[in-house]
Amino acid sequence: MSKKRVLVIDDSATVRMYHRSVLEAAGYEVSEAINGIEALEKALAVQEPFDLYIVDINMPKMDGYSFLRQLRQQPIPQVPAIVVSTESKTHDKAQAYEAGANFYLVKPIRPDDLVAYVCLLIGQGGHQ
Amino acid sequence: MAIQYKGLTAALIDIVAVEEAEGLLQWLLTNPDGAVDLSGCKHLHAAVLQVLMAGQPKVNAWPEDEGLAVWLKEAIKTR
Amino acid sequence: MNPLFSQFLLEGRELLQTISEKLLALEKEPESQELITELFRAVHTLKGTSGLFEIPEMTNVLHSSEDLMDAVRDGRLAYSQELADRLLDAMDFVSLLFDILETGEGPDPNQIELAKELSSSLRDLIPVTDLQSGETDSQGEARDIKLPALSDLPEDVRLRALSEAGTGGVNLIVYSPDEGCFFKGEDPFYQALNIPGLLWGRVVPRTTWPPLSDLDCYRCMIDFQALSKAPRGEVLEYFRYVPNEVAIMTLSPTAQSSTADRQDERPTYATKDTGFQRDKAYETIAVQAEVLNQPEDVAYLSGRLQSVAKALSNCLSALGQDPEGLNEALAQALQGQSSQPLRDWLSAYCEQRGIELKPAKTTAPEPVLAPPTSTDTTQAPADRRPETPTTKVLKVDQAKVDRLMNLIGELVVAKNALPYLASRAENQYGVRELSREIKAQYAVINRIADEMQDAIMQVRMMPVSLVFQRFQRLVRDLSRKLNKDVELIIEGEETEADKNIIEALADPLIHIIRNSLDHGLEDRQQRQEAGKSPTGRLMISARQESDHLVIEVSDDGKGIDPAVIKQKAYERGLLTEERIDKISDREALNLIFAPGFSTAEAVTDLSGRGVGMDVVRSTIDRLGGTVHIHSEVNRGTRIRLTLPLSMAVSNVMIIESDHQIFGVPMELVVETVRVPRRAIHSIKKRQTTVMRGRVVPLIALNTLLDIPAAPIANDEDELATLVVRIGNEPVGILVDNFRETVDVILKPMPGDLGRLSFYAGTALLGDGSVLMVLNLKELFRWQFNTKD
Known part of the structure; x- marks a missing residue:
């Protein structure tokens, strides 16, 4: 069985690296994008669709909300997206869900939490 | 109206704001045997909670929200 | 790391x-x-x-x-x-x-x-309405908040606390709101109910209640006690606006060991117990219900619905459940462009399976990694770099570039051994053919080495903006401190030079800028009196001139008065009375670079501290550069630094004196001539000669180095004279003989010898011997400062 593919979208290289290390250790294949525009390009370009998106909100050029709204209009398989943000206010969450997120995590995220939610939303136990 | 006073019952409904504390206190002073109905209460401000704690009125019904009810049951020991 | x-x-x-x-x-x-x-x-x-x-x-x-x-x-x-x-x-x-x-x-x-x-x-x-306390992360300082003894807690809560403490740590919290908090729009009860990771809580009166008629219902008289499984940091964070109203006790008999354990564990879902799995799954499902409750009049509703269906089906499959009927509900929802069919399906499904949809909780933020010094098994391996696809710039550790440069430097030196080899082949072994082949090979290697050197130099080139960028801040801070209005203009930020040069430039430039602001530019009033615009101008520019980097710092301040300089220099014993009248204004200006000179009328904490422009000059000298000053009274001052673009490999000329060899940096050498002894004139104790109509002072290297030997002339009674430029004036240095010029990597003198400023450093020659490279500027300064 091929590895499940996750696209991590964050303007911070540190955060991307962190997510990558955690998810790769859990057996996922990780790609990265540094803003919404690049993420959208990647989501549309790949032969094999991603299985999950991990999206930061506050990014230059195209933020996470706009990315999600755009993504949800594309003629590609619609897979779950997790928003990661430093804001924990209810309003921010609602806005993320409105834009088409399927989960909301507050940074920083513990590795096992991240993996747990990713596994659930991808629909598997994580072991490959 | 977040508190409805009907005879000897005060019904706390939805979210009971801080402004209601004074009225509830006055009502409890004039109706020492008054009871409260919390079944429709979703949240009450700490000031209102405090009045209930100090007054310890009879509680006819507890909130539906189990989480809130646990706190209130502990705070207002029914006589 | x-x-x-x-x-x-x-x-x-x-x-x-x-x-x-x-x-x-x-x-x-x-x-x-x-x-x-x-x-x-x-x-x-x-x-x-x-x-x-x-x-x-x-x-x-x-x-x-x-x-x-x-x-x-x-x-x-x-x-x-x-x-x-x-x-x-x-x-x-x-x-x-x-x-x-x-x-x-x-x-x-x-x-x-x-x-x-x-x-x-x-x-x-921050405006007071937002916050009521300035302190963060300090609790229980202002007021003494007493934590209840564990035994005061109800039996079941106590047991729960202890068992939670055993698995991951639990915090006992007392939140004692300020009496006046109701007036600040706070609702402590709401705050307490939403404590992260709340396991249990209760509200208790702070004292016994007064008679109801005496109760002031707007004075907060209640305390909250709670048990939370969220990490302490998160709890503190949650109460960060009221840190003085909270006391926290962390119960974690075994918690400390858990960090390491957690890292070793493969952080996969399957390793967790089913309770953990189920809770999270239900939470995830509850979130989907929330998503379905969002407004539906959006263009991307279909995508949202599909993603929710996907999330639900994935999540349920992860639980080993079959999301039957979900696809049909999705089809209906898509057709009717409404979330309702999915909402209905979800509530029916949950009811049927006994799934209780709790409101989603925020997962705990806490520092998730061990401190930087420890290693972490979940880390990516060191050689893996995150892909940064949009940029083609590669970030490389400086040490790697330095190593590469050193290796290339060694190659350059090693290749210098080939000409020696060629001459030995010819002279010692008489194989001319081989000698010629070696020379041909040398030419090839030489070319490659040159290109490599050039390539690595390019890598090391950095824009001066690296140093310039901090000047905005510096000028801003200083001008405010001095109460002067200054406009800073920066030009040529993109000019590049070797990293070492750029880095070494920072201090001298800061010093020059400080001087300009402190002594050069006048304040608003003085400027107006002098008929200038009230705002002073400070300009820093960089440009490349052939193979040199030129940096100019100029201001339109009051300039430097040579008469004042002369006077100060005299007062400080840097100038004898008889020389005051003899030295030119230009020479006088250069006195500001003399050690121990400072024109500050009051020593300020800006450019004072006893360090003067001499430091600037010695730093620039060390970099192989020159300093030029030009100033006009009332018009301003301009200081120009000229530096090599790179300093990694130096071209030095080897000279011979008293049977020893020395290196002299080629950038100082103007020419090499052989001066007939009869063309040397002695005026007083000084020797001079005339070159192209110009009097050039001569000095023997042996004299400079205190070697008690006279320079040796050749058979035609000519003396080998190395003409160098020291501070804009040509000087002839008498040596015994010239040799070739070589490219060397200049290394600082080892150990204590490094403090001998007469030497610029040492270099390894192709035949393995060590060459001492002279710092002529230092030698001359020492010579004339002590003997003038």
């Missing part, structure tokens, strides 16, 4: 740079919403990233900065000078922490204190 942390340092420094640039830009355009937003984002990102590591001091200060910027962004607070100052201070502190962390150390108590002060000074600026 683990790679994630290195990445953080790298990125963090860049963010800091961005932050200070934006702050300075805001100063010119305080109304710019765009700048404010960018600034907020940079602070926000940095704060977010710092939270990955256990550096609470940094996170706290950044958090306060972020809140402050948030207030500015929302228009609750106007941008002000003071605000910029405090934020800059905060960023300086963060920068300091970076430096400390890089050494592998942690912050010491001073920095922890400093972090607190900075945080509260930032928070002081």
Whole structure:
């Protein structure tokens, strides 16, 4: 069985690296994008669709909300997206869900939490 | 109206704001045997909670929200 | 240091740079919403990233900065000078922490204190309605809040606390709100109900209740006790606006060991117990219900519905359940463009399976990684770098470039052995053919080595903006301190030079700028009196001239009066009375570079401290550059630094004197001539000769080096004379003989010898011998300072 593919979208290289290390250790294949525009390009370009998106909100050029709204209009398989943000206010969450997120995590995220939610939303136990 | 006073019952409904504390206190002073109905209460401000704690009125019904009810049951020991 | 942390340092420094640039830009355009937003984002990102590591001091200060910027962004607070100052201070502190962390150390108590002060000074600026306390992360200081004894808690709660403590740690919290808190719009009960990770809680009266008729219902008289499984940091964070009203006790008999364990574990879902799995799954499902409740009049509703269906089906399959009927519900929903069919399906499904949809909780934020020094098994291997597809720039550790450069340097030196070999082949072994072949090969290697050298030089080239960028801040701070209006103009920031040169330039330039601001530029009033515009101009420019980097710092200040300089120099014993009248104005100006000279009328803490322009000159000399000063009274001063573009490989001429060989940097050598002894004239004790109509002073290298031997002439009684340029004047140095010029890697003198400023360094020659390279400027200065 091929590895499940996750696209991590964050303007911070540190955060991307962190997510990558955690998810790769859990057996996922990780790609990265540094803003919404690049993420959208990647989501549309790949032969094999991603299985999950991990999206930061506050990014230059195209933020996470706009990315999600755009993504949800594309003629590609619609897979779950997790928003990661430093804001924990209810309003921010609602806005993320409105834009088409399927989960909301507050940074920083513990590795096992991240993996747990990713596994659930991808629909598997994580072991490959 | 977040508190409805009907005879000897005060019904706390939805979210009971801080402004209601004074009225509830006055009502409890004039109706020492008054009871409260919390079944429709979703949240009450700490000031209102405090009045209930100090007054310890009879509680006819507890909130539906189990989480809130646990706190209130502990705070207002029914006589 | 683990790679994630290195990445953080790298990125963090860049963010800091961005932050200070934006702050300075805001100063010119305080109304710019765009700048404010960018600034907020940079602070926000940095704060977010710092939270990955256990550096609470940094996170706290950044958090306060972020809140402050948030207030500015929302228009609750106007941008002000003071605000910029405090934020800059905060960023300086963060920068300091970076430096400390890089050494592998942690912050010491001073920095922890400093972090607190900075945080509260930032928070002081936030309008009072937002916050009621300036302190962060300090609890129970103002008031003594007593934690209940465990035995005071109900039996079942106590047991729960202990068992939770055994698995992951639990916090016992007492929240004792301020009596007046109701008037500040607070609802402590709401606050208590939403404590993160809340396991249990109760509200208790602070004292026994007065008779109801005496009760002041708007004075808060109740305390809250709670048990939370959220990490202590998160609880503190949650109460960060009222830290003085909270006391926390962490119960964690075994919690400390869990961090390491958790890292070893494969952090996969399957390793967790089913309770953990189920809770999270239900939480995830509940979120989907929330998503379905969002407004439906959006263009992307179909995508949202599909993603929800996908999330639900994935989540249920992960639980081993069959999401039957889901596809049909989705089809209906898509057809009717409504969330309702999915909502119905979900509630029916949950009811049928007995799934209780609890409201989603926020997962615990806490420092998730061990401190930077430890290794972490979940880290990516060191050689793996995150792909950064949009940029083709490769970030390489400086040490790697340095190593490459050293190796190329060695290659350059090693190739110099080939000509020796060729001459030995010819002279010693008489194989001319071989000698010629070696020379041909040498030519090839020489060319490649040159190109390699050039290539590595290009890698090491950096723009001067690296140094210039901090001048905006420097000039701003200094001009404010001195109460002068100064406009700073920077030109040619993109000019490049070798990294070492760029880095070494910072200090001398800062010194020159300080001098300009301190002594050169006048204050508003003086300027107006002198008929100048009230704002002074300071210009820093960089450009490349052939193979040199030229940097000019000029101001339109009061200039330097040569008469004043002469007088000061005389007072300081740098000039004899008889020379005062003899030296030219230009020579007088150069006296400011003499050690111990300072024209400051009052020693300020800016350019004072007993360090003068002599430091500037010696630094530039060390870099193989020159300093030029031009000044006109009332018009201003211009200081020009001319530096080599790179300094890695030096071209030196080998000379012979008293049977020893020495190196002289070629950039000083004007020409080599053989002067007939009869053409040398002695005037008083000095020797001179005339070259192309110009009198050139002569001095023997042996004299400079205190070697008691006369220079040796050749058979035609000519003396080998190396004409060098010392401070714009040609000087002839008499040596015994010239030899070839070579490319060498100049290394500092080892150990104590390094302090001998007469030597610029040592170099390894192709035949393995060591060449001492002279620092002629130092030799001359010493010669004339002590013997004049």
